[in-house]
Structures are given as structure tokens and as C-alpha cells.
Amino acid sequence: MKRVVILKNYLQLLGTFLIYSFAGIFAKIAASQDAIINTVFFIFVEFFLFGVYAIIWQQVLKKFQLTIAMSCKGVTLLYALCWSVFFFHESLTIWNIIGVLLVIIGIMVVARDD
Numbered sequence: 001m002k003r004v005v006i007l008k009n010y011l012q013l014l015g016t017f018l019i020y021s022f023a024g025i026f027a028k029i030a031a032s033q034d035a036i037i038n039t040v041f042f043i044f045v046e047f048f049l050f051g052v053y054a055i056i057w058q059q060v061l062k063k064f065q066l067t068i069a070m071s072c073k074g075v076t077l078l079y080a081l082c083w084s085v086f087f088f089h090e091s092l093t094i095w096n097i098i099g100v101l102l103v104i105i106g107i108m109v110v111a112r113d114d
Contacts, residue, residue, distance in 0.1 A: 009060075009063045009064065010072075010111075012056075012059075012060055012063075013060050013063075013064065013069060013072055014072070014075060015056075016053060016056045016057055016060050017072070017073060017075050017076050017079065018079060019049055019052055019053045019056065020049075020050075020053045020073075020076055021076050021079035021080055021083060022049055023046045023049040023050050023053065024076075024080060024083070025083050025087060026042045026043075026045045026046040026049065027042075027043075027046050028088065029042045030042035030043045030046065067110070068110060068111055071106070071107055071110040071111065072107055072110075072111060074103040074104075074106065074107050075103075075104070075107060077099070077100050077103050078100050078103070078104065081096055081100055
């Protein structure tokens with residue numbers, strides 16, 4: 001039962017960072033807009049997502065030590081890499097993959113102590 005709760009907590013933590021990473025997508029889209037109304041709209045969506053993230057983040061911090069929660073924030077690099085390839089058709093290099101794998105390994109080492 002305890003493992004299920006721990007898994008649920010980590011999924012909530014990763015979901016929180018997923019929301020955070022979506023804000024970056026809208027920021028990049030806003031930067032590429034020609035019409036000011038479109039830019040303002042995408043910036044509004046970005047700030048809305050940051051607000052949702054902040055509320056959920058406060059709830060997540062009740063379940064984790066700050067060092068664990070902050071170290072897991074590195075997973076946003078993996079999300080950003082995925083979004084850059086899928087949404088913006090940017091190229092993926094072996095160095096990108098190696099870098100993200102090193103970060104994920106670091107997260108696993110820190111989170112293992114929990």
C-alpha cells in the first residue's frame with residue numbers, strides 16, 4: 001500500500017512539471033506571433049499555466065522533502081526535449097539524449113534516498 005502512495009505522489013510531482021513545461025511551449029509560440037493580440041493570448045495562457053503549476057506545486061511540497069522535489073524538476077529537460085521535437089520539429093542530437101539521460105540518472109540517485 002505504501003508503494004502505491006509513493007508512486008501516486010511521484011506521478012503527481014511529474015505531472016506538476018508537465019504543466020510547467022507546457023508553459024514553455026506557449027512562451028515559444030507567443031514569441032513567434034506577428035499579431036499582438038495573438039502574442040497577448042499565448043502569454044495569458046502561459047501565465048495561467050504558471051498559476052496552476054504554483055498551486056499544485058505547493059500541494060506537492062507537502063509530500064516531499066524540498067531537495068527531492070527540486071531535483072526532480074530536472075525532468076522538465078526531458079519534457080522540453082520531447083516538445084522541441086514534436087511541436088517545433090527541432091533536431092535531436094546524441095548529445096541531447098546523453099545530457100537528458102545523465103540528468104535522469106541523477107534524479108534517480110537522489111530520489112532513491114527517499
